Amino acid sequence: MKTLVEFIKVIGALFVFVGILAGCLAALLLAIAVIRFPPLLIALLLACWIFSRLQSAFRKTSE
Template identity: 45%
Template sequence: MPLLRFLLHLFLFIGALAAASVLVLSILLMLRFPPLLLAVVLACWMLSRVLRLLRPDQGNPT
């Protein structure tokens, strides 16, 4: 059981480290290539607009 817990924590650590490195690399790429930064900002803006349209009204609880 301790071996299984150790392997679980090891995989969690490796996954967190990989996620952090991908985040840092994507930020560096966006700073290196400004059109990529513009595309990401535009995609986030479009997603927020779509989510705002799909969200039900606050006055209507259904």
């Protein structure tokens, strides 16, 4: 029974590792794409600006 629990823990740790690795790879590919295609940088900055404006607008309405 103890070996089954240890096996499940190893499988869980493996899934966590693969998830972190995939997230880092996605962030790296996004950074490369933004550097390679400057319009993506403009779109990313515009999306962040719109998101921050929406957040501040919703924060004001909920108070």
